[in-house]
Amino acid sequence: xxxxxxxxxxxxxxxxxxxxxxxxxxxxxxxxxxxxxxxxxxxxxxxxxxxxxxxxxxxxxxxxxxxxxxxxxxxxxxxxxxxxxxxxxxxxxxxxxxxxxxxxxxxxxxxxxxxxxxxxxxxxxxxxxxxxxxxxxxxxxxxxxxxxxxxxxxxxxxxxxxxxxxxxxxxxxxxxxxxxxxxxxxxx
Amino acid sequence: xxxxxxxxxxxxxxxxxxxxxxxxxxxxxxxxxxxxxxxxxxxxxxxxxxxxxxxxxxxxxxxxxxxxxxxxxxxxxxxxxxxxxxxxxxxxxxxxxxxxxxxxxxxxxxxxxxxxxxxxxxxxxxxxxxxxxxxxxxxxxxxxxxxxxxxxxxxxxxxxxxxxxxxxxxxxxxxxxxxxxxxxxxxxxxxxxx
Numbered sequence: 001x002x003x004x005x006x007x008x009x010x011x012x013x014x015x016x017x018x019x020x021x022x023x024x025x026x027x028x029x030x031x032x033x034x035x036x037x038x039x040x041x042x043x044x045x046x047x048x049x050x051x052x053x054x055x056x057x058x059x060x061x062x063x064x065x066x067x068x069x070x071x072x073x074x075x076x077x078x079x080x081x082x083x084x085x086x087x088x089x090x091x092x093x094x095x096x097x098x099x100x101x102x103x104x105x106x107x108x109x110x111x112x113x114x115x116x117x118x119x120x121x122x123x124x125x126x127x128x129x130x131x132x133x134x135x136x137x138x139x140x141x142x143x144x145x146x147x148x149x150x151x152x153x154x155x156x157x158x159x160x161x162x163x164x165x166x167x168x169x170x171x172x173x174x175x176x177x178x179x180x181x182x183x184x185x186x187x188x
Numbered sequence: 189x190x191x192x193x194x195x196x197x198x199x200x201x202x203x204x205x206x207x208x209x210x211x212x213x214x215x216x217x218x219x220x221x222x223x224x225x226x227x228x229x230x231x232x233x234x235x236x237x238x239x240x241x242x243x244x245x246x247x248x249x250x251x252x253x254x255x256x257x258x259x260x261x262x263x264x265x266x267x268x269x270x271x272x273x274x275x276x277x278x279x280x281x282x283x284x285x286x287x288x289x290x291x292x293x294x295x296x297x298x299x300x301x302x303x304x305x306x307x308x309x310x311x312x313x314x315x316x317x318x319x320x321x322x323x324x325x326x327x328x329x330x331x332x333x334x335x336x337x338x339x340x341x342x343x344x345x346x347x348x349x350x351x352x353x354x355x356x357x358x359x360x361x362x363x364x365x366x367x368x369x370x371x372x373x374x375x376x377x378x379x380x381x382x
Contacts, residue, residue, distance in 0.1 A: 002218055002276075003280055007284045009210065009217065009221075009284075010287075010288065011284045011285070011291065012210055014286060015289070016206045016210055017285070018292035018293060019192075019206070020203035021198075023289055025308045025310075026308035029310050029311075029378055033374040034375070035380070042204040042207060043207070045204025045205065045208065046205070047208070047211075047353055048208075053208075054212055057216065069354075071346070071359070076339050076340060077341060079340075081366040083369075085367065085373065086329075086336075087335075089369070089373035090328070090329040090373060092329075095333060095334055095337055096282075099282060099289070100289035101289060102289070103293070104290060104292065108306055108326045112329060112330040119227075119330060120224070120338055121231045122335055123338040123339060125259075127257075127259035128258035131258060145354060145356045145357065178204060
């Protein structure tokens with residue numbers, strides 16, 4: 001059953017990224033050099049609406065809360081994000097959209113994916129020597145959210161407000177940003 | 189509806205809502221979407237072909253697998269297990285994304301030219317038509333993107349989209365780090381013009 005979901009949702013997700021223009025390096029680079037906000041608007045709308053709905057479904061008990069999976073915060077998240085950001089801006093691909101673009105027969109995406117495999121291997125090889133460094137010291141409780149998920153292993157920063165209100169509020173702000181951001185001047 | 193299948197590109201509203209549905213559906217059905225780990229799993233599968241002792245059955249590990257490599261052995265051999273059994277949800281999901289990209293591009297009525305498939309216009313305007321130059325730089329970009337993502341423990345999909353959807357602090361931190369570096373890099377490298 002899980003594999004069937006993987007095939008269905010994975011294919012749909014790849015299809016959507018391609019149709020949204022996220023797998024087009026021109027659109028990514030134009031977003032990052034602040035020329036074209038099409039993708040930025042789509043991302044804000046996507047995160048805002050899914051967050052609002054997710055916490056509503058959690059509050060109603062319609063989502064198995066064991067499906068929620070919050071990642072640990074540590075300083076390596078910021079540094080890693082920064083390194084990822086450079087690779088993203090230089091190439092116009094991120095790990096997921098590189099795969100999608102390779103599927104859409106972009107030759108440069110194939111080289112991005114090969115580089116990605118090399119970068120992932122490099123990290124796999126050096127992890128043992130950096131794992132005890134300060135990079136991996138967790139920030140606060142580690143698995144922290146703003147909104148209360150109702151799950152014990154996660155710490156909410158705003159525990160006394162219902163999760164759906166916090167996530168819903170942020171979600172609505174994100175949707176408003178999506179609406180208000182100018183479109184920019186896309187080159188295609 | 190038919191139009192949506194054949195259009196080269198959706199507008200931002202359709203794109204955003206479709207992305208939101210995909211991220212939500214993934215959590216409702218199984219778990220949040222994440223991609224960058226699968227690069228490690230693929231590496232592990234290949235590596236294990238050449239040195240078969242890399243991943244072994246281990247009754248004492250909480251997942252039943254362990255590895256001589258500390259990264260694959262992390263969290264009770266979580267990645268070691270995925271390397272031993274690559275037909276798992278997350279790995280198949282990443283492969284299916286490739287198929288989704290292929291499908292969308294096949295259905296598209298406007299086809300991209302050979303030049304465009306090697307480098308986007310913004311690149312060609314700045315650095316010329318040499319594909320080799322583009323491939324080398326994109327390869328290096330891939331190294332940085334995946335090295336950074338693994339250091340961060342996730343990428344744009346896992347941290348930025350799935351993470352921020354769950355309002356997790358790690359997601360906001362990742363997005364901050366990524367945009368703080370990506371925007372200046374893109375502006376310096378490609379300038380603001382055409």
